[in-house]
Amino acid sequence: MTTIQTPPQPAVVRAETVPHTKPKDPLLSRTWVKVGLPLLVLALGVGAWEVASQTGLVNPITVPPASDTFAAMIDLSTKDYFWHAAWITLQETLLGFLIGSTLGLVLGALTGTFAVFRTALWPFIVAIQNTPRVALAPVFLTWFGFGMTSKVVMAAVICFFPVVINTVAGLSSVDANARMLFRTYGATTSQTFFRLTLPTAAPVTFAGIKTALTLALLGAIVGEFVGASEGLGVLVNEFNFQLEVAMGFAVVVYLAVIGLILYALIEWLERRLITWSN
Amino acid sequence: MTVTAPPARGAITAGEPIRLTSVNKTYTTATGPLPVLQDIDLHIETGEFVSLVGPSGCGKSTLLKIIAGLIPFDNGTVHVGEQAPKEGRRDVGFMLQQSVLMPWLSVRENVTLPFAIAREKGSHIAPRVEELLELVGLSHSADMNSWELSGGMQQRVALARTLALDPRVLLMDEPFAALDEFKREHLGLEVTKMHEDMGKTSILVTHSIPEAVMMSDRIIALGARPGRVVGDIRVDLPRPRSAAMIATPEFQDISRQVREALAGEDGSIS
Numbered sequence A: 001m002t003t004i005q006t007p008p009q010p011a012v013v014r015a016e017t018v019p020h021t022k023p024k025d026p027l028l029s030r031t032w033v034k035v036g037l038p039l040l041v042l043a044l045g046v047g048a049w050e051v052a053s054q055t056g057l058v059n060p061i062t063v064p065p066a067s068d069t070f071a072a073m074i075d076l077s078t079k080d081y082f083w084h085a086a087w088i089t090l091q092e093t094l095l096g097f098l099i100g101s102t103l104g105l106v107l108g109a110l111t112g113t114f115a116v117f118r119t120a121l122w123p124f125i126v127a128i129q130n131t132p133r134v135a136l137a138p139v140f141l142t143w144f145g146f147g148m149t150s151k152v153v154m155a156a157v158i159c160f161f162p163v164v165i166n167t168v169a170g171l172s173s174v175d176a177n178a179r180m181l182f183r184t185y186g187a188t189t190s191q192t193f194f195r196l197t198l199p200t201a202a203p204v205t206f207a208g209i210k211t212a213l214t215l216a217l218l219g220a221i222v223g224e225f226v227g228a229s230e231g232l233g234v235l236v237n238e239f240n241f242q243l244e245v246a247m248g249f250a251v252v253v254y255l256a257v258i259g260l261i262l263y264a265l266i267e268w269l270e271r272r273l274i275t276w277s278n
Numbered sequence B: 001m002t003v004t005a006p007p008a009r010g011a012i013t014a015g016e017p018i019r020l021t022s023v024n025k026t027y028t029t030a031t032g033p034l035p036v037l038q039d040i041d042l043h044i045e046t047g048e049f050v051s052l053v054g055p056s057g058c059g060k061s062t063l064l065k066i067i068a069g070l071i072p073f074d075n076g077t078v079h080v081g082e083q084a085p086k087e088g089r090r091d092v093g094f095m096l097q098q099s100v101l102m103p104w105l106s107v108r109e110n111v112t113l114p115f116a117i118a119r120e121k122g123s124h125i126a127p128r129v130e131e132l133l134e135l136v137g138l139s140h141s142a143d144m145n146s147w148e149l150s151g152g153m154q155q156r157v158a159l160a161r162t163l164a165l166d167p168r169v170l171l172m173d174e175p176f177a178a179l180d181e182f183k184r185e186h187l188g189l190e191v192t193k194m195h196e197d198m199g200k201t202s203i204l205v206t207h208s209i210p211e212a213v214m215m216s217d218r219i220i221a222l223g224a225r226p227g228r229v230v231g232d233i234r235v236d237l238p239r240p241r242s243a244a245m246i247a248t249p250e251f252q253d254i255s256r257q258v259r260e261a262l263a264g265e266d267g268s269i270s
Ligand SMILES: Nc1ncnc2c1ncn2[C@@H]1O[C@H](COP(=O)(O)OP(=O)(O)OP(=O)(O)O)[C@@H](O)[C@H]1O
Pocket: B027, B028, B029, B034, B036, B055, B056, B057, B058, B059, B060, B061, B062, B063, B225
C-alpha cells in the first residue's frame, strides 16, 4: 500500500510501566519477587546514602543523611505552609494540564483531519516542539506576573505539544484498508470518524496526554523557580538558600510522590478508556 | 429449500449477474499515465463463482475495486445486477486480504458493525449475528477480543462480517493469502461449501491455481499489465467439491490449461 503522505511519527512511545522482556526465570514472575526486588534496591540505595553521609564520605551539609531527610518530611507534613504550597503547585499543574491538553487536542484534531491545517502548521509544530520551551518561563513571568497565571501558562505551553503531535500521529495512523472497508459499507464521514478514526487514534493520543501530565508538573515547577511567591518550587529554592538541604530534599521527595500519584491516576483512566491493544 | 426471512443458512438469496464491456482503466501517477486494464469484457452469470488469476500488478485488485464502485474507470460499461457499481451497495460484499478487524470491538461486535453502519436496528440482528458466527465456527469465541484471535480466526470474522448484510455479490481479494497453507485450504473449502449452499455470485482474486480450480466454475486469466483477458477456462468439476478432487486427472488438466494461458505473462504465480 502506498500512502500519499508519510504520517508523522508519534513523539511519545507508549511508556509501559515495566519493559516487556519475557521473564526467563520463573522466580522473576512471582509477585513477592516483583515487589521485593525493587524494595531491596531502594533499601540498599537509601542505606548507602545514609552511610556515606554519616561517615563523612559526602559532605553532610550539602548531602544530609536519609534519616534527616525523612525527619524533614515528617516535620513538613505538620506545617500548614507546606500544604498550602503543595495545593498551589497542584492547582497550577492541573489547570495547565487541562488547558494545554484541551487546546492540544483541538489543534491536533484540526491538523490531523484537514490537510490544509497540516500543510500550513506542521513545520511550526515541529519547530516549536524542538525548542526548549522552558526558556519562555522568564517571558511569561514578565507578561503574567508572580502569581499562578504565569505557571499555569508555562505548564500549558509545555504540555500542549506532545498532545498535538500524538493526536496528529494517531489520526494519521488509520489503515488504508480499514478506510476502504468503511467505504464499501457506505459509511458517512461522521461514521468513519467516530467508528474508525477516533478509536484508532485514541491509544496514541492518550500516550501524549500521559506525557503531558508529567510535563505539566515540570512546567509549574520551572515557572516557580523563575519567579513566584508560593508553591513547592519556591520552597525548594528557599530551603536551599538557607542551607536547609534536608528540607529541600524532603520537598523534592514529595514532588516525586505527587508526580507518581498523578501518573497512577492517568494510568487508571487509560485502562478504563482504552481496553484494547492495537 | 425453506423460504424464511431473514435468510438462514441453506436459504438462497439469488445472486446478480455482473457485466463488464470494454472496460479500460489508466491510473495517473507521478511518472505519467499507467494503463492497468485494457478492454476487459467479462460476463459473470447469476450464482457463478469466478476466479481471477494473473501476475502481480496486472490489475486484479483494480478490477475488483471497479466492480465494488470504489474507484472510477475510464470507459466501457459495468453493471452489477441492473445498476452501475456504487460504493456502499448492500448487495455487494467485499473481503480483503487483511481481516481489518476493529481491535476495540469484540468478535461479535465486529460482525455487527455492518448493521451499525447501515443504521439497521431491530431484534432480528442479534440472532442473525449468532447465525453468522456459527456459520464461520466462531460461536464460542464471540466475546473474545479480535486481537486475541489467530490469523485464520480473524479471517473467519472478516468473512462473517462480509456476509452480514447478506450480499448477492461477493468480491474477495486474496482473502486467504495471509494464512498458512493448511488454514488456507481449510477455509477455502469452507467458502466453497458456503457458496454451494448460498449461490451468491462470487469473484475471487487468487495467486493459487489449485485454489482457483477447487473453488470456481470459471477461471479468468489476466495478462501482465495492462491487464487483458488471456484465458477463460471453464471448470467442469462436479459439485460439491472436495479435497479429494485435487488428485484427479480432470483437476490436473484444468490447472495445466490455466498455467498455459498464463505462460509468457511475466510475473510469478504459484
Ligand atoms: N491508486 C493507484 N494509483 C496509481 N497506481 C496504482 C494505484 N493502485 C494500483 N496502482 C498500480 O496499478 C497496477 C495494478 O495494481 P493492482 O493492485 O490492481 O494489481 P494486482 O493485480 O492486484 O496485483 P497483486 O497481485 O500484487 O495484488 C500496479 O502497477 C499498481 O502499482
